[in-house]
Amino acid sequence: MxxxxxxxxxxxxxxxxxxxxxxxxxxxxxxxxxxxxxxxxxxxxxxxxxxxxxxxxxxxxxxxxxxxNVARDLGVYIDDKLSFNYHIDSIIKKTYRQIYLILKIFKIRDLKNLVFIYKTYIRPHLEYATQVWSGALNTQNGTRLERVQKYYTRQIFRRCGLVPKTYKDRLTVCNIDELSRRRGLADLYMAYNIMNSQTSLNPNKYFIFARSKRKPFMLQNKRYKNVGKNNFFIRIINPWNKLPKEFLGIKTIKTFKNHLKKISLVCRLSGLRLILKKFFFSF
Incomplete structure (x- = not known):
């Protein structure tokens, strides 16, 4: 025992x-x-x-x-300033090592398979528990994280003998999103799961729901000190409230994700703000 x-x-x-x-x-x-x-x-x-x-x-x-000054808890390094700088440094170093080993071991020149390898073995390390630490990301660390994906896509394009393209062009060809955007989506997925009792967390303990007939799941802003602004339950309020009301009646996380992917999102690297540019529905 x-x-x-x-x-x-x-x-x-x-x-x-x-x-x-x-x-x-x-x-x-x-x-x-x-x-x-x-x-x-x-x-x-x-x-x-x-x-x-x-x-x-x-x-x-x-x-x-x-x-x-730093303690590792369930795979996340927590420092005494709650900056998560040590954790970010750690995952960046780890993913670069993995990229080196993977490109050395796998000699394939097929772009589709190289993208699959990235999604399976590399990207998960950059995205593990982002709901915990992404709120503390500053511009510099956000850029450093994105640079890992830039590096990998550039390397696989060269290996496959493809014409060099801009980072956004490479993402389009590989059918992958910027890491900053995926962190914003991960926050929304987690919020949906909590509000729909798909986790052990009681939503009424962590969220204050506004009294709105138009949007019954609209969240009310909380008072918080500066140290609490990066907390998941604080920073998710504005992005969640910007979702169209049609999203709030979706019954499953799979459907929620599918509809959310149809929205063109522009996320600040800090994850504090999310702007909805276009959305399309197909209920």
Whole structure:
């Protein structure tokens, strides 16, 4: 028997809140002892958020919990500034290594197969859990991510002996979208799933629905501090509210995706804004 990926956290306003976390750690010690499980202290980390955080010490079984600036949680590197710069650096380096190995191993010169390889083995690394970190993207990091796809498409065009084209032309030929646009779509897909109870999240806990007969699923803006502007549940409000009301009656995520793909979207790299230019329906 084993347990993994346990997380405890507290909003540190005063010493009383710190005592709550200390108490929970003691309860965790008791639970692990009664269940015959050993806590691996060397894998335990404490990350502190906020510039005024006093960074109190925490202990498990009288062992000091190591402090860190970056922690990996379910494949995403979280830093103490919530900038996700370390995570972005990591996935960019990883995908470049994969591109090098794949182009070295696979000697094929068929564009269709090379695009399939990209979609299957490379792009997923650039898009894993984007709902968590894409809100923190600045222009520089957004450009760096897009540059990976630019590089790969340029390399496969050269390999296949095709006439060099602009990046947008290569995307059209390969039938793939810009990564920035796909991140915007991923946010909308997640919002749809949450609102239609396709996840374990309670939509009423994370969204405030406006009282609108015209658009019953229209979201109401929340008050937030500057640090919260990149939160998924904040940044998705404006893009979601810009969707035509016909979208809100769609019953399945598959149909929602199909109709959303018919819309020409212009997304800012930060993911904070989405402009609908044209849309076509075929109900």
């Amino acid at each position: 084993y347990a993994d990926d346990i997380k405890l956290y507290v909003a540190h306003n005063n010493d009383n809140t710190r005592d709550i976390l200390v108490h929970d750690l003691k309860e965790l010690e008791k639970w692990s002892l009664s269940n015959g499980l050993t806590i691996s202290i060397e894998k335990c980390l404490a990350i502190y958020l906020g510039k005024n955080n006093t960074k109190k010490d925490y202990y498990i079984n009288n062992n000091d919990v190591a402090k860190c």
